[in-house]
Amino acid sequence: MASPPPPPAPSVSPPVPPYVIALADDLSGAAETARALGGPVRLSLAAPDVAEIAAAHDLVVDLNTRHLPPAEAANVVRTALRAARTGPSRLLYKKVDSQLRGNLAAEAAVYAEGAQAVVIAPTLPAARRTVTGGVVHVNGVPLHRTDGWRAERAAAPRSLPEALSGLPVCTVPLDVVRSEPAVLDAEFRRIAASGAHPAADAETDADLDAVAAAALRLGPGFRLLGSGGLAAALGRALVRPATATPAPSPAQDSDPLLFVVGTAEPGAVAQIAHLTALGAHHVPLDPADLAAGTVSLPRTAVAPALTVFSIDGSAGLRPGAGRALSAALAALAAAYPGRPDLVLTGGETARTTLDALGIRELEPLGEIHHGAVHSRTPDGRRVVTRPGSYGAEDSLLRIAVALRPRLAAATAAT
Template structure:
């Protein structure tokens, strides 16, 4: 059995959390559906694919994700921008495992910190950013708000920095009162303290956090004997599929366009009307391209209520072009999951991280790169394409 199971609500999040362990072990699996994990895997991440589900369905999905991993410590990976069904999924795992969760959602590496219970993105409170512009629900003003109606107790930064022992006593008291401890954190060191304190309270804590907390768990893990990075495979061609509506993607696509052989901006309405016809056209246009880039034309504004249908239609249209084994760069967890589902991929093996993205291989050796839609700098897609097309170079 694995040493840790990570449950995430989308594929890019599952891969992101799993890749945090690459400096300790290469025995990592990302499952696209619940099933029996490899007996050699130390870490298993399961995508419950529940980001866009109803709260009740999301709760059922996260419980099903643990069917084959009873008794293994669990880390519930949540979106670092608090999107998704946090309350219903955390409550479901709490009830299933009989353990009060410890929550720490900060992701310092991406400039996302929690102070006084408020998530701040590069210093700006989440509710004052545009990062929820594609969501149908109101943005939560605090982490506790995102977990409502679960009863929580705030753990301020000062309490985290009192040290592991003092924090462990505070977490134990919160658990005795049946309250979820919601911890502030500004740095990776803060997350290390939260992780260590939770492990003092119980050897099988239920941790709830972003990839930052997964990285803290990884730093506490003993490395494999004689661990070393695996050689990276090569890819002759790459298909970039940008299905995210995150504001930063437009700048990234504009920077990549001059280096691509084919760039296609898909009309959302045409895509919804006849994804098969769009797919045939895409397959013809991208057949001989070394680098092809597909994205949605958001010029008229992408409606949040159509997001799920657009993701399905996009995957249907992309599948014929992606089925020839070329490398795939998929931005946005829902997009990645939908495309891989069409290709029949059931698990990924993370190999490396580049540009806040995770580079993995499938069982057939196809290269798959996944990344949350809101991640990456202006040149990040260019760098990912260069990396994928020259994977035989040594890790940087």
Template sequence: MREHPAEPVRGIAVLADDLTSAGDGAAPFRGTGHPAKVLLSGAVEPGASAVDGVVAVDLGSRLLDEASAVALAAWSADAFGDSDLLIKTVDSTLRGHVAAEVRAAHAGSGRRAVVVAPAFPAEGRTTVRGVQHVHGVPVHETDFARDPVHPVRTADLARLLPEADVLEPERFGKLPELVDGGGVFVCSAVTDADLDLLVASVPRPGDVLWVGSPGLAAALARHHSRIPAEPPPEPPRARRPLIVVGSAHPATRRQLDRLRTRVDVTAAETADAPAEALRALRRSTAPVLVVHTPDARRAAAAGSLTSELALVVRELVADGLVDGLVLTGGETAVAALEALGAAGLDLADEPEPGVARGVLLSPPRLPALIKAGGFGDDGTLDRLCRLLMDGGLPTEDEPSTAGGPSAEGGRTS
């Protein structure tokens, strides 16, 4: 198949349904030379557009009722409709108001066609004959079927979007004429090469509303790379990071369990007593602090638990006890940023698939990493903590003595 040369793009808009999706949708473009910012929806001015670089907006729509989510998707797609690239992110496990938001964004954007490709091969999320899988298992048969807010009922995109044509990679060569005719196209992909082929098959990317997860964003970024005027500045290093865990996903809970085994970590659970957790962390002399929600998280309590986490973050930062953040879970990240009065994140890079690293846009200008709850292996939080500190933690083979005998490492409350 003849690939089409990439059109130069400068204005790129990413419309996301939560903050982690905004971060990992924009981060691949930062790595290919585009300046990029992630904004909370409240920081977007009326009439906003993506003129130069990437603007990724967290609409927060995954936590809204469907009617509100639809209105936001239509409004934002219209507001950013003149962008060279317009990307609507969806969760790679199909949580949220996927079909309703795709239709609303299509209508608001005025784009000729919609290309839907939620595969994220780097995290084991693949699309086979229009069915979404996680490590080879249809997503509705995985832990995501028990998500407390948006349980996944079907993995079949053809059921979610019955108006769509499902295309396998061998049919991507038909996309130029298909896009010209308009419509919605669900595109299967099991490798990054499939996604690269998909992007290369569309000659005029501005005709399309692109719908996908970080896998599609990375393919678009590779195809539309830009030579930067200068490399992005390296984020400052944290002397004492705070790891904030609000996600109930088993992957994050395993990461948390591993992090809590370190002797140089103090971890506190908010439960029903955030003041007690705050006291424990204030007393600690450990080099790394962790605050997290209870392991058994109830959907009904999700909002209050997140607010409790945000309270602890605000107080520890105000006290000057921490100078860097790792935020896990989209709702958690938004609550923490709002509590700090931060409008968003000035992106620096993507150190791991689905992880965005940068600096808070407004004071306090802390370095921060954000990660979706379902991403990563058991060592991810440990690695991100080390990255934030620039190797300040010992390896697993070298037990830490940081903080001396008085350090309250390893304790949990």
């Protein structure tokens, strides 16, 4: 008697391309995330674009919530998540500041709604920001003992659980992160089953790779929340179609280059000095005059090749004044003659400047150094964004040379 024919093989749907919707609270962080993910990407400055999920690329959106009151920031995140759920399933990523600034607790609580768990890892090895024992360290020093929050209204949190107050968090020790994958998976599951969210210790990119891989193995119920370091680990873990990297437009050395330095970081003074040594026109702006709106630019027929606007912080800055100062800097940048390429330091400064110029989208092209993302606007203007706390003493000089290669010879002569 003949054997019955075997049952037909079950049909297998083609795999969905593993694209990501990433939500950031400021523009420099959004740009950093866009480059870190490593796939084809669109970087939007318009929150409603979260619903645009048809194209084969990652979508990184600057929600611009860093300056908002916590409840308003939470509502923006909730609206973005609701829009993200209206179409095909995408991986969700929440970009947060590696020094835990912004509305971290309020936004994380909303981001956790509907998730099995949120895997938290703000470590950023490239900037020497690590997490051990649930405590963020900057250059080996606990965050709350640094001056990283000098421009904030509050004191720096002493730990991740404190920073995420209201969200139950359980620290995952470094030895567990570095254990066998099955052990790390089991720990994430155990914490999620208890109603808490795993906050992973991590010091290296390899640690972050282990965290991202575990979250992906556990499925879409486990969402990721972290810095650009975890975003890069996610990008390394995903299998993506090959994509061509867009080529930067040829340098136009005749176009002016405007630096808008909106950071209160002390290191900005030395960074600017490298530019003035090349002959850059430096315009230090008194914060009181900026806030009062009494600063105006001198009229000139031809803009200097290199100009630097910065806030004079020699007398100290008032905590909480950053938003008003960024808006004033943005107005000056928008009034600058001609159509300069832009270098914008500090996420709030970058966003307010691009808003003032009516720029709603960026195409990331590359990274000049860690965090200094080179992008192109839809009309071809080049923009470099960089977090205010990033970069060595030669950061702005390296950016200037990358955008204006003719400066390389002058740099060698100095």
